[in-house]
Amino acid sequence: MSELRFNELRGEQVAYAIHRQDRTFLPDRAHCPLDPTRPGHPPTEIPLEAFEIVVFDNRFPAFERPGGAAEVVVYTDDHEGSLGALPLDRVEALMWVWRHRYAELAAREDVEYVYIFENRGIEVGVTLHHPHGQIYGYPFLPPVAALELAADARLGGCAPCALLAREREDGRRILLENEAVTGYVPEAARWPYEAHLSMRSHRASLLDCEPDELRLLAEALQTLIRGYDRLFERPLPYVMAVHQAPTGAEAGAGGHLHIEFYPPLRTADKLKYLAGSEQGAGTFISDVLPEEAAAGLREAIERAR
Amino acid sequence: MDRKPGRPEEQERQRPESASGEDPGAPDADAQPAPGGVERLGPLTLRRMRKDDGRSLIAYSREPPSP
Numbered sequence: 001m002s003e004l005r006f007n008e009l010r011g012e013q014v015a016y017a018i019h020r021q022d023r024t025f026l027p028d029r030a031h032c033p034l035d036p037t038r039p040g041h042p043p044t045e046i047p048l049e050a051f052e053i054v055v056f057d058n059r060f061p062a063f064e065r066p067g068g069a070a071e072v073v074v075y076t077d078d079h080e081g082s083l084g085a086l087p088l089d090r091v092e093a094l095m096w097v098w099r100h101r102y103a104e105l106a107a108r109e110d111v112e113y114v115y116i117f118e119n120r121g122i123e124v125g126v127t128l129h130h131p132h133g134q135i136y137g138y139p140f141l142p143p144v145a146a147l148e149l150a151a152d153a154r155l156g157g158c159a160p161c162a163l164l165a166r167e168r169e170d171g172r173r174i175l176l177e178n179e180a181v182t183g184y185v186p187e188a189a190r191w192p193y194e195a196h197l198s199m200r201s202h203r204a205s206l207l208d209c210e211p212d213e214l215r216l217l218a219e220a221l222q223t224l225i226r227g228y229d230r231l232f233e234r235p236l237p238y239v240m241a242v243h244q245a246p247t248g249a250e251a252g253a254g255g256h257l258h259i260e261f262y263p264p265l266r267t268a269d270k271l272k273y274l275a276g277s278e279q280g281a282g283t284f285i286s287d288v289l290p291e292e293a294a295a296g297l298r299e300a301i302e303r304a305r
Numbered sequence: 306m307d308r309k310p311g312r313p314e315e316q317e318r319q320r321p322e323s324a325s326g327e328d329p330g331a332p333d334a335d336a337q338p339a340p341g342g343v344e345r346l347g348p349l350t351l352r353r354m355r356k357d358d359g360r361s362l363i364a365y366s367r368e369p370p371s372p
Binding site: 046047057059097 | 347361362364366
């Protein structure tokens with residue numbers, strides 16, 4: 001069981017999950033725990049010979065009942081590949097799975113915030129290469145979600161709606177757009193190639209999306225990831241963060257479905273480190289202007305089409 | 306605020322079933338029971354299982370085409 005302690009200086013919770021020290025770390029190809037269980041082979045985490053998408057409770061949870069949830073979302077039974085390389089209908093199915101998990105976790109009294117995410121690449125600490133994401137059900141409202149609610153208050157309404165309107169009016173940092181989703185590099189991006197996919201209409205969460213919007217979100221997601229992989233002609237590591245409305249005491253206070261990507265690279269082979277200014281002072285210093293990043297990403301997206 | 310997100314009619318069905326912490330396998334509002342022990346979820350079907358150590362596992366798949 002994890003232990004929460006409140007860091008008074010930062011005003012934030014820290015979770016201690018010491019059992020996670022023993023979690024599976026970069027196993028060899030023959031021992032991937034997210035592969036299907038093949039006849040005659042040792043069982044994996046998934047007792048099925050084949051599957052499309054599977055969600056299960058994390059064996060090494062950062063949060064668990066009655067203090068939250070930690071789930072693993074396996075996108076495919078194919079060990080190779082990535083979210084960007086899957087068929088579109090599989091990614092569309094994943095949107096429904098995310099929506100379902102959001103609904104079920106949101107209904108739990110021990111979950112205040114449902115956070116869907118993916119860590120891709122060893123540069124961001126991935127421990128299993130099999131295409132998968134994770135879901136945390138936090139038993140408290142985490143700081144980033146709280147900051148987004150504060151931004152709503154500061155801007156006098158839905159902040160992501162206001163920022164999207166600004167970006168569309170400016171136009172220089174727009175990456176892609178379909179009937180439901182706009183992708184852009186934020187005016188004040190913290191990471192060199194940070195990008196956001198935002199629902200064009202106000203949608204607090206996946207629960208508010210129509211089926212067509214889920215398909216269009218899947219399409220935009222793949223377009224961006226495929227572009228990312230063409231940017232430096234290598235699979236781009238990233239953290240993908242799905243932001244939605246809080247589900248607990250702050251439910252109904254705000255939230256706008258958008259997906260943020262934080263790739264840690266600033267060039268094909270150089271990492272952006274979180275160093276003195278970022279860690280000690282909380283101020284990001286970036287080597288790439290968002291307008292230049294957007295131009296490069298637009299070109300990469302075109303090459304990927 | 307103490308309202309959970311989602312459509313109001315969904316919440317009435319969701320909260321009593323899963324709030325106790327005793328029944329993580331309870332169906333949610335999106336998922337509807339279907340013949341054969343599976344639930345329907347939009348274009349998907351889902352099947353709930355328990356792993357040997359008690360952890361839950363849900364397998365999602367696209368619905369088979371209608372005959």
